[in-house]
Amino acid sequence: MKRTLQLAMVGGGEGAFIGAIHRAAAALDGDWRLVAGAFSSDPARNRRSGDMLGIAPARTYASLEALLAAESALPEAERVDAVSIVTPNHLHAPMAIAALDAGFHVFCEKPMALSTVEAQEIAQAAARSGRHFALAFTYSGYPLIEEARARVARGDFGKVRLVQVEYSQGWLSQPIDRDGNKQAEWRTDPARAGLGGCLGDIGTHAFHLAEHVSGLRVDQLCADLATHVPGRQLDDDVSVLLRLDNGARGVLKATQVAAGDENGLKLRIHGEAGGLEWSQMEPNSLVLRWLDRPMETVRSGGPGLAPSTLQRLRTPAGHPEGYIEAFANLYRAFAARILGDAPGPDDAFPSVAAGLRTMAFVESVVANARSDSKWTQLAVTAGS
Amino acid sequence: MKRTLQLAMVGGGEGAFIGAIHRAAAALDGDWRLVAGAFSSDPARNRRSGDMLGIAPARTYASLEALLAAESALPEAERVDAVSIVTPNHLHAPMAIAALDAGFHVFCEKPMALSTVEAQEIAQAAARSGRHFALAFTYSGYPLIEEARARVARGDFGKVRLVQVEYSQGWLSQPIDRDGNKQAEWRTDPARAGLGGCLGDIGTHAFHLAEHVSGLRVDQLCADLATHVPGRQLDDDVSVLLRLDNGARGVLKATQVAAGDENGLKLRIHGEAGGLEWSQMEPNSLVLRWLDRPMETVRSGGPGLAPSTLQRLRTPAGHPEGYIEAFANLYRAFAARILGDAPGPDDAFPSVAAGLRTMAFVESVVANARSDSKWTQLAVTAGS
Amino acid sequence: MKRTLQLAMVGGGEGAFIGAIHRAAAALDGDWRLVAGAFSSDPARNRRSGDMLGIAPARTYASLEALLAAESALPEAERVDAVSIVTPNHLHAPMAIAALDAGFHVFCEKPMALSTVEAQEIAQAAARSGRHFALAFTYSGYPLIEEARARVARGDFGKVRLVQVEYSQGWLSQPIDRDGNKQAEWRTDPARAGLGGCLGDIGTHAFHLAEHVSGLRVDQLCADLATHVPGRQLDDDVSVLLRLDNGARGVLKATQVAAGDENGLKLRIHGEAGGLEWSQMEPNSLVLRWLDRPMETVRSGGPGLAPSTLQRLRTPAGHPEGYIEAFANLYRAFAARILGDAPGPDDAFPSVAAGLRTMAFVESVVANARSDSKWTQLAVTAGS
Amino acid sequence: MKRTLQLAMVGGGEGAFIGAIHRAAAALDGDWRLVAGAFSSDPARNRRSGDMLGIAPARTYASLEALLAAESALPEAERVDAVSIVTPNHLHAPMAIAALDAGFHVFCEKPMALSTVEAQEIAQAAARSGRHFALAFTYSGYPLIEEARARVARGDFGKVRLVQVEYSQGWLSQPIDRDGNKQAEWRTDPARAGLGGCLGDIGTHAFHLAEHVSGLRVDQLCADLATHVPGRQLDDDVSVLLRLDNGARGVLKATQVAAGDENGLKLRIHGEAGGLEWSQMEPNSLVLRWLDRPMETVRSGGPGLAPSTLQRLRTPAGHPEGYIEAFANLYRAFAARILGDAPGPDDAFPSVAAGLRTMAFVESVVANARSDSKWTQLAVTAGS
DSSP states (O other): OOOOEEEEEESOOTTOHHHHHHHHHHHTTSSEEEEEEEOOSSHHHHHHHHHHTTOOGGGBOSSHHHHHHHHHHSOTTTSOSEEEEOSOGGGHHHHHHHHHHTTOEEEEOSSOOSSHHHHHHHHHHHHHHTOOEEEOOGGGGSHHHHHHHHHHHTTTTOSEEEEEEEEEOOTTSSOGGGTTOHHHHHHTOHHHHOSOSHIIIIIHHHHHHHHHHHOOOEEEEEEEEEOOSTTOSSOSEEEEEEEETTSOEEEEEEESOOTTOOOEEEEEEEESSEEEEEETTSTTEEEEEESSSOEEEEETTSTTOOHHHHTTOOSOTTSOOOHHHHHHHHHHHHHHHHHTOOOSOTTSSOOHHHHHHHHHHHHHHHHHHTOSBSOEEOOOOOOO | OOOOEEEEEESOOTTOSHHHHHHHHHHTTSSEEEEEEEOOSSHHHHHHHHHHTTOOGGGBOSSHHHHHHHHHHSOTTTSOSEEEEOSOGGGHHHHHHHHHHTTOEEEEOSSOOSSHHHHHHHHHHHHHHTOOEEEOOGGGGSHHHHHHHHHHHTTTTOSEEEEEEEEEOOTTSSOGGGTTOHHHHHHTOHHHHOSOSHIIIIIHHHHHHHHHHHOOOEEEEEEEEEOOSTTOSSOSEEEEEEEETTSOEEEEEEESOOTTOOOEEEEEEEESSEEEEEETTSTTEEEEEESSSOEEEEETTSTTOOHHHHTTOOSOTTSOOOHHHHHHHHHHHHHHHHHTOOOSOTTSSOOHHHHHHHHHHHHHHHHHHTOSBSOEEOOOOOOO | OOOOEEEEEEEOOTTOSHHHHHHHHHHHTSSEEEEEEEOOSSHHHHHHHHHHTTOOGGGBOSSHHHHHHHHHHSOTTTSOSEEEEESOGGGHHHHHHHHHHTTOEEEEOSSOOSSHHHHHHHHHHHHHHTOOEEEOOGGGGSHHHHHHHHHHHTTTTOSEEEEEEEEEOOTTSSOGGGTTOHHHHHHTOHHHHOSOSHIIIIIHHHHHHHHHHHOOOEEEEEEEEEOOSTTOSSOSEEEEEEEETTSOEEEEEEESOOTTOOOEEEEEEEESSEEEEEETTSTTEEEEEESSSOEEEEETTSTTOOHHHHTTOOSOTTSOOOHHHHHHHHHHHHHHHHHTOOOSOTTSSOOHHHHHHHHHHHHHHHHHHTOSBSOEEOOOOOOO | OOOOEEEEEEEOOTTOHHHHHHHHHHHHTSSEEEEEEEOOSSHHHHHHHHHHTTOOGGGBOSSHHHHHHHHHHSOTTTSOSEEEEESOGGGHHHHHHHHHHTTOEEEEOSSOOSSHHHHHHHHHHHHHHTOOEEEOOGGGGSHHHHHHHHHHHTTTTOSEEEEEEEEEOOTTSSOGGGTTOHHHHHHTOHHHHOSOSHIIIIIHHHHHHHHHHHOOOEEEEEEEEEOOSTTOSSOSEEEEEEEETTSOEEEEEEESOOTTOOOEEEEEEEESSEEEEEETTSTTEEEEEESSSOEEEEETTSTTOOHHHHTTOOSOTTSOOOHHHHHHHHHHHHHHHHTTOOOSOTTSSOOHHHHHHHHHHHHHHHHHHTOSBSOEEOOOOOOO
16 A cells, blocks of 8 residues: 655745645545644744644644654654755755754755755755755646657657747836835845845746756856846846857846746747747747648647657646646655655756756856956855 | 645546546645545555555445445544546446435536436435535536636627537547547447447537537427447447527537547537627637627636636636646636635536436437437426 | 739728728738728718828728729729729628629628628629639638648648637627717618627627638528617627537636727637647747647747748738738638639638628528527528 | 839848748838849849849849939939848948938938947938938838837837847847858947947847837946857847836846747736737737736737827738738838828837947946946937
8 A cells, every 4th residue: 555755844934925835735545644744933923824724733843843842743644744945045055964864855946955055954964864855946847848858769850959948027116125025025125134145046947947847057157247236235126148068158047027927937948949938927838840840839748749748648648747747746746755765867856956057057147247357157065 | 824625536546547536636725635446446556556646555445335324434524525537438327326315415427327217316415415526527617618617607708609519539540449548448338338339428528518508408409419439339420400598509529539639628609699609629719709809809807807716716827727627627616616716606616417318418419319200309307 | 114003992991990900911011001981971071081091082982883984994004903992891891792793892891791692792793703712801811820721731739629709899788879989880780790790890800710710611500690789779798508510518708898808809729639729919929738848839930830821921920910810811812812823722812602601691690590499501502 | 192212122032031021011101112222242143033023134233332323313203212221230320321321311220330439420421411310110010009109109018118038039149140140240240240249239239118108218238248159249138127217116127038939029028007018029919917906918919008109000900910010100201200290209110219229238238247236327429
């Protein structure tokens, strides 16, 4: 009989957006059951959240420390298998390290940490604990992103020449960070968000997707960061020219002040023979254009998909899957890895390597944007 | 602490499509936990299915009868709350009646039954048992279908004049029903599917959606049924002219031989001042057109939504929701009704009334198609 | 040196819509030069129109009769080659017959005439005069309509099973015909428009396109006509079930009360192996769907086009062509036929045969809509 | 009676693409009549082109010099009013200067010249001759580009923050410039194309459109130029970060190696309150997104258009206009200016000012791309 893994969550109490998504994603396939949590540092809010989620009061903990201590003390068959960390950025590293060191697998929100140094420390904790670490670069869980990746990798388009990625949101167009919007507040606060505002929050998603699908690595970059809303401390608008390691060129654009835009993540890759285009807001279509034959639209569930794409699909063609299903693909791959029945590729879910590169990206962009020289090398330096 | 309801499933073993969707939909919000089932009449397949789903062997039953008997014998707090029926059509009525009479709530696949007579019997069983009956007209669970319904109801478009609904699939374009495709096999077999082929399978969805959103009732219809694939016994293509009870006119087109089409359910309604268009394959947009101002696209999670739409959404704008989320809205409303905390409208999920009308639609279309006279009245006759 | 043909126009003075389109279409390729006309029965308006169009006062005639008389009296090299008739429907037949009998080629607006009888009379006049007669079923001039036709004809989709055509406008949603809108006025007046309102105005376009592209003939039809705007004398909404001569089934929907709709002409045809979809409002894409491979979008100017499509294109891929260019393709084919250098297919532009069938369609729909019996045969009866 | 202007053309003989477009655009509204030309330096080709176009042999000249001499000698009422220059770039300046100095108005292909110095010389010739000079930045002729410009100018979106423009083609993905494709050959030859390859050919279009619609001026830029096809001498791929004079940020991407892309010119502008998006391949829709209300799609011919947009439209809503119509809007504005009946804005067609800025853009991008410093100022220096 299949074993359902047990999950604990840190953060994600009442009113938080991303915690609810993690819970739905974990529940979708029946692989996980949420049984414990420390949902808020506010005791009343923590309790209400636990109640609302059907968590036993005894496993609704006051803090991550309490959670780790109590769960570690349970018999192995009863204690949680993994901890999901859905807090603001500055807590990712200390919490992930504590959970890994306590012997729990960790599913962590992005960006991985506040700095490359912190990210290296998580990497070391994962290595010494032997526990798995998953990072919520959700968009890589979409089936047609896998299709795109597989097609680039098998050479459908020939040598890649162009990589264009954009992530366009508008919700920070007004100074809502000073008007009580909690989501906006911490994302624009350097102490909690880190070096990058829009850059860390969604620029990292764009960067990860571009490298993940193209199979290339960004070698050099040249960036412009802007803060359009007066009084804001971090960037809300990011433009980056990319040079990739095979000679391809790229542009990465991320913004949170494109007023009226929703969640416009879009990826285009062109090679010598054709190109692909994918847009997160219509995720069940992948458009392929060719030099010598008509444009094709590959569809979720339709003919012509790679086996690795099919594994990520739950519905037949024409029954749209969305964001939660993409997220659930990461939780499912994470479960499979833990249960040992995932002999698949190392990148079935984003992990330490992806996290280190995205942190290096954030730091390189900030360094370049502050400098007068044109190109900055992007390199992940080995931890000490 | 929130109570998680317990669910049993009949049918939906290995390889079945719709059972897996029901399970995902029920799991998504944490309202339901699948704990029992009779997944297949084949004992080995039944056992494997239960194992794969993490169901305890003791609650993997050989038949619905066994399930009802054993669960009824459990203490109230332990027994399942509801039974999901995901079998071919001919089993809906006997199973639903048995489950209702045994005191369980029922979530049943569509079409409701093989005939209006059977449907009336289910209605009577629901009435006498006092149990809730939900019918899987899934598409009415989409948030923007609720938005469309709410806008028509509040008169945004003025008096409705035109209702156009189409449901276009292509998967039965070849005689796969004779080549071992189980899904195709029973759907084209009168003994298991009923009077209608395409008509019962997806024509009923189209009909339900048209009436649900327009708030109108079909008064008269004129139909053409075709069977394009040689040797097939039931219709695979349906065309119907509609006259609605306020004088509006409509066209309903359903087909399963539109080769290459996926799951093209599309609804258009026009009134005196403007119109709406919704397409299931891009469910997060609702297009509104107006006589006197630019076309608008209302988006899931975006500005301008009715409160009843917002209740059906899980993600912010631009994070697409899909078919499973729509389905989950029905399971959530069903749970809320059972738990007694749903003071909402009677049509939060499709139930007996919707089922009776769709069965009357099937019978009227078949009668009209066989006749030389032009118009047939559609009427739900009261049960005896 | 290429000869530019000389054109006269009847109707199409100041404020008329379609006259200006004919002039632009005729001018586009340099095949035609407008040199004469009788633009309005109002003398002042006629003169102003001629002036505005740069027509010499001597060739701005008071009536078609005057025009035919005067032009016939000119030396052959100076007189006009053809007459474009862009008046309300009731004038088509008398004017076309007069012009043909006077020895001029005729390019006539649709519908051809008020009745089949009138249409037969035009046919006879064309036959006895030996002059060419073109009918403005403009949409058949679109390059990708030719591509669709060619692909159906060469069997890309196998035997055709489904033909769906719709033409959805909203501009007659309000009683503007009684508020001084001249375009609306005559189109809703039986004396000037004929038996059909929406049916004659745009239903004929839809019917022509469906037969033209499918290569099939409608054998039987079953129709519902409605008049939604109170006080209007002719139909403003048309719904027709079609049975085609190879056994295919179809639906034709035309309406002018779909409030907010612009000019939504859309054609879908499905065969055993796949289907096509074309929408007039995005005319440079032709969508092909297949049972066994991804959806393709064939594009104006892109790879994979039939030679007969390429002949109808003026710009490279991605430079959109539109309605005027489609219209110009008819004027170009008409010129080529007159100049004798068009050895092409008989249907390079719509002519007498298309006109007769569309008139038979109008009469059959009206007869069926008034009857209680379900199916009416559509047949073009030979003239006496 | 309206006067039809007479046009001569230099270049644009058999097989050339853009000459035919100029001719169709000039003919469309009946404002211009092509009566003379020097279509090719090859005598036989020149003669054949004249014949094919219906030009009298006497006015089919061997060269521009011959044309200017002979036409100048004609009585004023007979000689051509303007000369269209549709040759490769290196001939623009000498030809335009000669034609202006001979007293003819000039409609010139873009880019204006090989350098800012040459462009200044044209500007001086226009000034001293008092003749009008139009530049074929065709895309600014689209009606909905005017709508976009008007809406930005009247402040619909508030202060502009983001300008994103891209022009993506794929036709130079292979080394067709060495395989006999004449269009490709001269465009990749520095002697005939100038400093920029893709940059001059389409980068200038993108730049012009961005400034034209935003009403802003690019202040600083940072660029990366690439040549992806081995052996090619000029850039085929352009990426530029922009800083505009009001503090807005921008990205300009132009490429001719996006294999499979057709003519993907797309503009997005966002201000504090909302944003707009326009795509040349679907030019009859302008998408507007807002912080606080649903997305709108403004349509050619539909409700809500600015008066200056309506003047650029020929057809009612839903009858698509395209590239030739946009081009014709420039020819119409040019004619109106010449005839003195155009009291409208100075930018009804692109002229000297637009030309000078685009040449400065080309030179600044090339300078920046060759440099290690990040930002280059873009400034039009006054001619000597």
